[in-house]
Amino acid sequence: MTEFKWDPDTYRALMAEEIPDYTRLQTEVAAAAAAGHPTSILDLGIGSGLTAQRVLEALPEAELFGVDASAEMLAAAEATLDSERTELRQGRIEDPLPQGPFDLVMSTLTVHHLDGPGKADLFARIAAALRPGGRFVLGDLVVPVDPADVVTPIDWVEDTPSSLDEQLAWLAEAVLTPQVHWQHRDLAVVVAEKD
Numbered sequence: 001m002t003e004f005k006w007d008p009d010t011y012r013a014l015m016a017e018e019i020p021d022y023t024r025l026q027t028e029v030a031a032a033a034a035a036g037h038p039t040s041i042l043d044l045g046i047g048s049g050l051t052a053q054r055v056l057e058a059l060p061e062a063e064l065f066g067v068d069a070s071a072e073m074l075a076a077a078e079a080t081l082d083s084e085r086t087e088l089r090q091g092r093i094e095d096p097l098p099q100g101p102f103d104l105v106m107s108t109l110t111v112h113h114l115d116g117p118g119k120a121d122l123f124a125r126i127a128a129a130l131r132p133g134g135r136f137v138l139g140d141l142v143v144p145v146d147p148a149d150v151v152t153p154i155d156w157v158e159d160t161p162s163s164l165d166e167q168l169a170w171l172a173e174a175v176l177t178p179q180v181h182w183q184h185r186d187l188a189v190v191v192a193e194k195d
């Protein structure tokens with residue numbers, strides 16, 4: 001099966017159609033990210049840089065390393081973000097992460113593309129890339145407890161979200177301390193701290 005091709009020119013319209021609370025999700029990710037006053041940030045699945053831009057605006061001292069599988073989305077991120085504060089790399093989040101250590105690892109609407117074991121494995125590698133006292137901010141689709149709370153269409157091929165409880169358990173297994181920062185219907189923002 002051909003992989004979904006992300007297009008930065010239609011991305012905002014796609015988000016507006018499929019994830020009506022996308023901008024609220026970005027606001028919550030940016031607030032959770034800024035709360036730790038990080039200066040070194042890794043964004044996994046940075047896409048066209050729209051959420052990273054919000055985070056960098058909130059943190060004028062911070063520098064950000066962004067990873068994404070899509071060359072097209074990265075080209076848009078390059079055009080959007082301050083090149084003095086940003087480094088971008090094409091790559092998959094299943095592959096080894098940049099070494100760090102980072103004050104903050106963030107990921108918005110990307111981790112749900114991994115299956116359960118893939119998420120658990122990623123969370124362990126994120127924990128290793130964080131400095132002690134650092135935090136992981138995950139903003140993503142979740143499988144809600146009440147099926148009536150499903151808003152975003154899921155194909156169960158490229159989109160494989162997990163429940164919030166499963167993800168909290170995998171974060172704890174990665175020896176991070178997770179807390180739900182915000183949840184609304186099938187969206188959640190989790191902050192997971194490393195001791």
Ligand SMILES: C[S@@+](CC[C@H](N)C(=O)[O-])C[C@H]1O[C@@H](n2cnc3c(N)ncnc32)[C@H](O)[C@@H]1O
Pocket residue numbers: 006044045046047048049050051052067068069070073091092093094107108109110113
């Ligand atoms: C919904 S967009 C989110 C972009 C951005 N984080 C935001 O907040 O708007 C998902 C992004 O994840 C990237 N992506 C999906 N699976 C990936 C993977 N396994 N490794 C790296 N990037 C991936 C896609 O290329 C796309 O840019």
